[in-house]
Amino acid sequence: xxxxxxxxxxxxxxxxxxxxxxxxVEASEIVAVIGPSGCGKSTVLRLIAGLExxxxxxxxxxxxxxxxxxxxxxxxxxxxxLMPWLTVAQNVAFGLEDRDRKRAVxxxxxxxxxxxxxxxxxxxxxxxxxAQRTAIARALVTKPPVLLLDEPFSSLDAFTRVDLQxxxxxxxxWYRPTTFLVTHDIDEALTLADxxxxxxxxxxxxxxxxxxxxxxxxxxxxRDFHVLxxxxxxxxxxxRVGA
Amino acid sequence: MTDxxxxxxxxxxxxxxxxxxxxxxxxxxxxGAVFPVxxxxxxxxxxxxxxxxxxxxxxxxxIASTIADLAAAGELLGHLLSxxxxxxxxxxxxxxxxxxxxxxxxxxxxxxALFDPSLQxxxxxxxxxxxxxxxxxxxxxxxxxxxxxxxxxFFPVYxxxxxxxxxxxxxxxxxxxxxxxxxxxxxxxILFPASLPTYVIGLRNGxxxxxxxxxxAEFLGASRGLGYLLVDGQQTGRPAVIIAAIVLFAVLGKFTxxxxxxxxxxxxxxxxxxxxxxxx
Numbered sequence: 001x002x003x004x005x006x007x008x009x010x011x012x013x014x015x016x017x018x019x020x021x022x023x024x025v026e027a028s029e030i031v032a033v034i035g036p037s038g039c040g041k042s043t044v045l046r047l048i049a050g051l052e053x054x055x056x057x058x059x060x061x062x063x064x065x066x067x068x069x070x071x072x073x074x075x076x077x078x079x080x081x082l083m084p085w086l087t088v089a090q091n092v093a094f095g096l097e098d099r100d101r102k103r104a105v106x107x108x109x110x111x112x113x114x115x116x117x118x119x120x121x122x123x124x125x126x127x128x129x130x131a132q133r134t135a136i137a138r139a140l141v142t143k144p145p146v147l148l149l150d151e152p153f154s155s156l157d158a159f160t161r162v163d164l165q166x167x168x169x170x171x172x173x174w175y176r177p178t179t180f181l182v183t184h185d186i187d188e189a190l191t192l193a194d195x196x197x198x199x200x201x202x203x204x205x206x207x208x209x210x211x212x213x214x215x216x217x218x219x220x221x222x223r224d225f226h227v228l229x230x231x232x233x234x235x236x237x238x239x240r241v242g243a
Numbered sequence: 244m245t246d247x248x249x250x251x252x253x254x255x256x257x258x259x260x261x262x263x264x265x266x267x268x269x270x271x272x273x274x275g276a277v278f279p280v281x282x283x284x285x286x287x288x289x290x291x292x293x294x295x296x297x298x299x300x301x302x303x304x305x306i307a308s309t310i311a312d313l314a315a316a317g318e319l320l321g322h323l324l325s326x327x328x329x330x331x332x333x334x335x336x337x338x339x340x341x342x343x344x345x346x347x348x349x350x351x352x353x354x355x356a357l358f359d360p361s362l363q364x365x366x367x368x369x370x371x372x373x374x375x376x377x378x379x380x381x382x383x384x385x386x387x388x389x390x391x392x393x394x395x396x397f398f399p400v401y402x403x404x405x406x407x408x409x410x411x412x413x414x415x416x417x418x419x420x421x422x423x424x425x426x427x428x429x430x431x432x433i434l435f436p437a438s439l440p441t442y443v444i445g446l447r448n449g450x451x452x453x454x455x456x457x458x459x460a461e462f463l464g465a466s467r468g469l470g471y472l473l474v475d476g477q478q479t480g481r482p483a484v485i486i487a488a489i490v491l492f493a494v495l496g497k498f499t500x501x502x503x504x505x506x507x508x509x510x511x512x513x514x515x516x517x518x519x520x521x522x523x
Binding site: 070 | 415417418421422423433436437439511513
């Protein structure tokens with residue numbers, strides 16, 4: 001579904017953010033990218049989203065070269081980025097065009113993220129977790145085949161984060177979009193992903209890949225989970241040394 | 244009768260525990276009235292006691308009776324209407340042009356590069372300096388007055404709106420890009436609503452300047468209006484008329500500002516700022 005080949009991105013100020021990135025995400029797969037901050041993992045996500053343009057290589061989504069933002073890609077940012085003047089329902093409806101089907105579609109998305117009773121609230125009345133749920137509903141309301149998440153839970157407290165991670169899997173089960181998640185939280189990556197890609201270095205390159213064949217939902221306290229944690233830490237550690 | 248004190252109505256209605264800070268003591272408007280009322284009382288008693296020369300500083304009672312006399316003579320309404328009419332016409336014109344140009348320069352950097360430097364340069368001319376020229380061009384009657392006021396209103400509206408649009412959070416604009424908004428959609432659904440609160444402040448500043456400029460315009464030849472009353476009061480040596488006109492300016496200015504904030508708050512209730520009491 002998502003294919004990156006030999007992708008590099010150099011910013012106008014001369015900084016080479018990522019280089020030689022080869023990455024594939026299959027349909028309905030959840031791939032998490034982890035790495036220390038500043039390794040270019042968010043840049044990769046922005047390239048897939050069409051918010052940045054690669055300076056080398058090709059970025060393809062659903063068989064088409066990415067030339068700019070596209071409605072087949074839903075994006076959740078680190079911050080909710082809700083329009084403060086719109087209610088939850090209006091924020092969720094933000095990306096919709098088809099006026100006739102709006103209400104039912106919006107309500108379905110809001111129910112999916114469990115915000116039914118709050119659909120008439122303004123963003124200032126929401127907690128951080130609720131605001132981020134709204135952002136997830138907004139990204140998914142059009143049922144885009146691809147969902148991109150850019151450190152979506154990193155500004156939430158630990159309890160809310162775990163809660164929303166489980167919740168995201170429920171929502172994902174709605175229609176199983178191809179999901180690309182950027183995070184710096186190893187546990188988050190291990191909880192959610194089918195595959196974890198370890199990023200590192202400056203410019204950022206793919207250091208390692210872990211395939212997780214544990215069934216979801218995963219028990220964060222299980223032995224297998226700890227084994228994976230150790231492996232991921234080891235890979236991250238070596239990526240730092242390698243840089 | 245027993246000695247047991249029955250709970251009073253007040254006791255029953257009062258919620259348990261300490262009252263919230265804002266509920267304690269006098270209501271806000273009453274607190275705000277303390278100083279002006281005290282000043283009026285001092286002023287009046289000072290004039291009656293002969294401490295203040297009531298020939299130059301007429302006491303509040305005389306000002307009130309002057310206003311009443313003007314109203315009784317049927318003059319007052321005419322003065323009020325012509326001044327308010329000029330301000331509203333000038334405000335409408337200035338705010339409209341300011342809004343359109345502010346939107347254009349805020350949204351389009353190319354348009355901004357073209358027009359903003361010139362407008363910034365013009366802004367540095369004290370707008371009242373244009374008055375003689377306006378009178379030469381447009382005559383001494385309503386046109387020049389309304390245009391003067393419009394000029395005064397234009398700049399704050401233009402500057403605030405243009406600046407507000409240009410400083411809309413880049414992160415929200417990016418959400419618009421992600422959702423494939425067209426340029427028009429971006430303007431309508433993100434840039435304008437996001438800059439609305441600041442825009443309302445610009446309108447209020449503009450309206451305030453409108454009331455300032457109407458005085459200047461009416462000084463320079465008017466046969467009706469509160470500004471005319473000021474000049475007339477000076478020329479006929481009646482300070483009570485001057486102060487009456489000043490008081491009426493204050494009342495009208497406050498009233499129109501209140502109207503504007505009233506309309507503005509309806510659209511900016513979503514704001515998550517430090518209390519909603521910065522306005523009014």
